[in-house]
Each structure stands twice: as C-alpha cells, then as structure tokens.
Amino acid sequence: xxxxxxxxxxxxxxxxxxxxxxxxxxxxxxxxxxxxxxxxxxxxxxxxxxxxxxxxxxxxxxxxxxxxxxxxxxxxxxxxxxxxxxxxxxxxxxxxxxxxxxxxxx
Numbered sequence: 095x096x097x098x099x100x101x102x103x104x105x106x107x108x109x110x111x112x113x114x115x116x117x118x119x120x121x122x123x124x125x126x127x128x129x130x131x132x133x134x135x136x137x138x139x140x141x142x143x144x145x146x147x148x149x150x151x152x153x154x155x156x157x158x159x160x161x162x163x164x165x166x167x168x169x170x171x172x173x174x175x176x177x178x179x180x181x182x183x184x185x186x187x188x189x190x191x192x193x194x195x196x197x198x199x200x
Contacts, residue, residue, distance in 0.1 A: 097158050098185045104139055104155045106190040107183035111140065116151050118142030136165030140183070150178040153192065158185050170195050 104120055111118045123137045140153035152173050154166055162170075174180045180195040 098188070098190065100139075100155055100157055100160075103157065103183050103185060103190050107140055107153055107155060107192055110183075110190065110192055111142070111151065111153065111181075115145045116142055117145055118151055118153070134169075136163065136167075136169035138166070138169065138180075144179065151181070152178055153181040153183050154195065156182060156184045167197060171197055 108118055108120065118140050119142055121137055121139060121141045123133045123135075138152040139155040140151075142151050143149060144151060150173065152170065154162060154170065156162065170180045174195065174197075181192050182195045183190060183192045185191065
C-alpha cells in the first residue's frame with residue numbers, strides 16, 4: 095500500500111479538526127533562500143484554536159517514516175504544559191489518524 099503524503103495528511107487533518115469545532119490553518123515555517131530565518135523553530139504544521147473554548151490547538155504532521163525534531167518536541171512540551179491541545183496527525187492503516195501528543199520523557 096502506498097504511503098500517504100504530507101500534503102494529504104495535512105489537508106485531511108485540517109478538515110477533521112474543523113469538524114471538531116477548531117479554527118486551524120497550515121503554518122508554513124520554512125527558511126527562504128537568501129533571507130535570514132526569523133521564525134520560531136519547531137512550530138507545528140497546523141495551528142489554531144478551539145472556536146468555543148479559545149484553547150490553542152497545535153498539530154504536527156508526520157508521515158509513517160518521519161520523526162519529530164528536538165525543536166518540535168520542545169515546542170510541544172512548552173505548549174502542552176501551558177494548557178494547549180497538542181496533536182499528531184499521521185497515517186495508520188492507510189487512513190489519517192489524529193492522536194493526542196504525549197512525550198514519554200515528561
């Protein structure tokens with residue numbers, strides 16, 4: 095079975111989160127050639143907030159063979175301990191799956 099692409103997982107995760115009453119968007123956080131990177135390293139691929147509670151929502155997108163960087167782990171740790179909803183969107187059995195993010199080192 096062919097693995098799902100990052101783009102497919104991202105687009106599907108956004109649709110799923112919208113059905114969960116979240117206002118979310120794809121957050122591009124890439125360096126641009128010829129410019130100094132001024133963003134924050136580790137910011138998740140999808141960010142937003144819950145429409146009724148106002149709680150920040152952060153969702154990192156990972157393909158089957160992708161792993162979180164230390165910057166991504168650090169960001170999610172800080173967000174989670176601050177009361178934000180932290181999620182991972184990935185593939186399981188050919189379907190997009192969104193799980194609560196937990197770091198076993200916390």
